[in-house]
Amino acid sequence: MNSDVTKSFSSLYPRHLSRLTEIAEKAMHAEQCDSMLIHSGVPKLHFLDDYHSPFKASPHFVWWLPVTQSPHCYLLIQTGQKPVLFYHLADDFWHVPPQPPQGFWCDYFDIHFCADLAQVKQKLSHYQSTTAHRAWIGEDTELAKELGINTSNPDGLMHRLHYGRAVKSPYEIACLTQANILALAGHRAAEQAFMDGKSEFETQLAYLAAVQLDPVEMPYRNIIGFGSHSAVLHYQHYDNKPQNMHQPQSFLIDAGAPCHGYAADITRCHSRGSPFYQGLIDAMTKAQLSVCAMVKPGVNFADLHHQMHSLVLDLLLEFKLVQGSRDELVTRRISSVFFPHGLGHLLGIQVHDIGGWQQDEVGTMLLPPKNHPFLRCTKILEKDMVVTIEPGLYVIDSLLQKCRDNGLGHLLNNTAIDQLRPLGGVRIEDNVVAAQQPISLFNLGS
Ligand SMILES: [Mn+2]
Incomplete structure (x- = not known):
């Protein structure tokens, strides 16, 4: 520092x-x-x-x-x-x-x-x-x-x-900013390691070396997933297998860093040799940025989550992963099959900072909507709240199977899904300060 x-x-x-x-x-x-x-x-x-x-x-x-x-x-x-x-x-x-x-x-x-x-x-x-x-x-x-x-x-x-x-002081925002700057060094080193053909385990070591921290000092366990591992939301291993450099490969990294007890929580995806996967990263990044720009005081976080579902459905149609009328796809909530988790959460000392469902100081709780049980924040945003915005789109076979079991198989395009399966999925995550001009902390360092 x-x-x-x-x-x-x-x-x-x-x-x-x-x-x-x-x-x-x-x-x-x-x-x-x-x-x-x-x-x-x-x-x-x-x-x-x-x-x-x-x-x-x-x-x-x-x-x-x-x-x-x-x-x-x-x-x-x-x-x-x-x-x-x-x-x-x-x-x-x-x-x-x-x-x-x-x-x-x-x-x-x-x-x-x-x-x-x-x-x-x-x-x-x-x-x-x-x-x-x-x-x-x-x-x-x-x-x-x-x-x-x-x-x-x-x-x-x-x-x-x-x-x-939930609302952060300028000191806390400075801590979160510094944590993001440190995480950026780790993300750059990990991307390089991946591109050089290192294994997941070696990529994890490259990250830790760049941030100069022991794993137990990290705010959460880094997720370093290549290929289909990137579709496992909390993938918990570091594979030792060397990469096959003759095949296209995908990489999802969800990794943070600490500063004075405050956490960064950042996800990026990288493609080596797959224009299809790179296209998906670019499209998701664009959708994610458009929602980051809406992180303003007075906005209901659940509305952002629903807006993101609409954008994920656009992506599913653009990449032909689903088929049928938009109305039916919305009614059948097909986006939840590919994007089963929440849009994000409060961020601070805890990675999933406390109070995401709390509506007032006496503790009135608003639970997430029934169809979106994993949404960790149902608050109306206030200035200087810090949240993560982390949409994802994955091939998760257990959820796809459930979808088919429910008689909705005709809405899935198996050819495109089969193409994405070995590449797993994408998630892009940033830490955003709610303001009239929302501030994305990771970008400050790059
Ligand atoms: Mn997160």
Whole structure:
């Protein structure tokens, strides 16, 4: 990260913190509490084992400060007071022990170093005036009781915080931008590896080398699929087989990167030697860009999803994957056979950021329409919400078979489907900031 970027984080952070303070104080006031203790979390042990899963900090903790790799920390937010951080600092001869925190955010917190829970308890007791009205935000509710807090993750408070998290501050948008810029380096390296004939596994290594990260530091497991693997929505392997360079090949890569705990979530497709597949990529990219341009305040995300279905149907007709009257194809919802997932989701600290169905701060939920159960966002967009726009079109044989079983086989053009099958499918995904002029973050880096 260059010094300009670091400077921009330090200049944007104070406003982020005051926005959070405002949201938190309003939420606490509405829910009759005057402080909350937010736990960073702990790594989880495997069953009957002494190995842990990789540590994932609580998103509520990361929202306040970019500390993503420090378990056993506590953040005390009190109405009208400077935030207090109880930072875990203990001798540990098995690992490199944690270091005192450094960075642009430190001055805004009272920081206490604690080696164990007894020290946390002791130091927390200096802030005891409000414990009767204190809420715990964290997974381990037994730990909350040990610290004298009986109210854990109260629904009312959580709804208000989750609602607030959907709209991003300029600091958060800078984090998401930087994550996109890092992901771009990975995507370029992976494309090159694919074109050079590397295997899926080698392509994954090329991505990781370019972003200089361990897989466990990635916001989600990279999807690197060649050929028919690109039609498996969450394809989970990295094939070692070398490519056959005498055959056309397709490549779908869904891979992100982190910055201060915020995630990029980007998908691209590449063709080597298939004008048919390249044509499909180009047409999908055009359709996707037209919907990215609609990510504006006041727009219903479900409407964008339906608009995308109409564009996917255009593509299915253009590439002759389906046949029959447009009316019948719409009525039979044929686009869902090829595009079975949602258009996208809120993006932030969590890749599928929380609150996509939440309509207001008291937690009214609007579930997705019955025929579109995988739509992860049913919100009316507001300025500075960040969403992914990720339409896809795939040959998924189980869904095609169901379609035939339902007596709709006459709508499918098997010749064209057979042509696409070995190439899998396409998905194009960008991270877009809702605004009058929507901002596509991945493009900022290219
Ligand atoms: Mn996504």
